[in-house]
Amino acid sequence: MTRSGRVLRGSSLLVQSGAATDVGRVRDHNEDSLLAGARVFAVADGMGGHAGGEVASRLVVEALQRLEDAPATRPEDVTAALHAANRSIQDAVRADPALRGMGTTATGxxxxxxxxxxxxxxFNVGDSRVYRLAGNRMQQITRDHSEVRELVDAGLLDxxxxxxxxxxxVITRSLGTDPAPDPDVWVLAPTPGERFVVCSDGLSGELDDRDVMLLARRHADPxxxxxxxxAAAVRAGGRDNVSVxxxxxxxxGEVDEDTEPRSGLRP
Structure with missing residues (x-):
C-alpha cells in the first residue's frame, strides 16, 4: 500500500491530507494515480488494460500538479488543466498506438x-467520487457519470x-475522448472542521456511504x-484498485504540531 500525507499552512486555513492506494485482491497492477499536494487533492482511475490506464491516470495527475506551481484563481483554471490532460492522453495514443482506448476518471x-x-x-469526470463530511453529516458532492446513475435518475432503477x-x-464520461469532456465543477466556501474523502470506485464499490463516513471520522489523523x-475496502473484497x-x-492553531508529512511505501 502506498501512503503519503502533508500539512498545508494557508493564510486562514490549516489543511492536513493523507493518501493511500492498494492494488486490491483481484487486479494484477494498479491503474490508479493520486495527488495529495499543497492545494490540489485528486484521484484518477485509469482504464484500458495493460499499461494504458496507468499512463492515462498519471498524465491527469501531472496536469493537475501544475496547478501547484501556478495556483488556480478561477474554476475555469481547473477545467483548463483537465482539458490539457485530455490532450496529453490523446498525444500519448498518437505516439504509441498500443495505448489506444485508454482513458481515466478524474476527481478531486x-x-x-x-x-x-x-x-x-x-471537480469530477467519471465515477470516482468526492464526499464532504461536516458535523454529523456526509454528502456526496460529485455526481457519477455512469449508466447506472442515469437509470436511477430516470426512475428506471432503484x-x-x-x-x-x-x-x-460503465461510465458515460472520461478523459481521453474527442471532443474533451467538460468536468462538473462546484465552488464551496471552506468550513473549519470539514473533511473531504476523494476516492476511486474501488472504495465506493465495496463500502456503503455510512461505512465511509464512520471510518473517515474515526481517525483524527487524515x-x-x-x-x-x-484497508476496509480490500477486506470487503478488493475487486478493484482502491485509492483514497x-x-x-x-x-x-487546531492542527497537532507533532503531525509530520510522510511519504513512501508501507511494508
Missing amino acids: VTLVETGGSEHWVV PADAASHPLRN QEAADELV VVVAVSAD
Whole structure:
C-alpha cells in the first residue's frame, strides 16, 4: 500500500491530507494515480488494460500538479488543466498506438483564491467520487457519470439495486475522448472542521456511504483515515484498485504540531 500525507499552512486555513492506494485482491497492477499536494487533492482511475490506464491516470495527475506551481484563481483554471490532460492522453495514443482506448476518471478538490478569499473547487469526470463530511453529516458532492446513475435518475432503477447492476462499471464520461469532456465543477466556501474523502470506485464499490463516513471520522489523523478506508475496502473484497485521499480542514492553531508529512511505501 502506498501512503503519503502533508500539512498545508494557508493564510486562514490549516489543511492536513493523507493518501493511500492498494492494488486490491483481484487486479494484477494498479491503474490508479493520486495527488495529495499543497492545494490540489485528486484521484484518477485509469482504464484500458495493460499499461494504458496507468499512463492515462498519471498524465491527469501531472496536469493537475501544475496547478501547484501556478495556483488556480478561477474554476475555469481547473477545467483548463483537465482539458490539457485530455490532450496529453490523446498525444500519448498518437505516439504509441498500443495505448489506444485508454482513458481515466478524474476527481478531486483544489483551493483557489478568488475575490480576495479562498474557496474549494470540487471537480469530477467519471465515477470516482468526492464526499464532504461536516458535523454529523456526509454528502456526496460529485455526481457519477455512469449508466447506472442515469437509470436511477430516470426512475428506471432503484438506488438500492445500483451496486449489483451489470452496468455499474460503465461510465458515460472520461478523459481521453474527442471532443474533451467538460468536468462538473462546484465552488464551496471552506468550513473549519470539514473533511473531504476523494476516492476511486474501488472504495465506493465495496463500502456503503455510512461505512465511509464512520471510518473517515474515526481517525483524527487524515493519513490514518485514508489507510483504514483502503484497508476496509480490500477486506470487503478488493475487486478493484482502491485509492483514497482524505483532506481535513482546521481553524488556525487546531492542527497537532507533532503531525509530520510522510511519504513512501508501507511494508
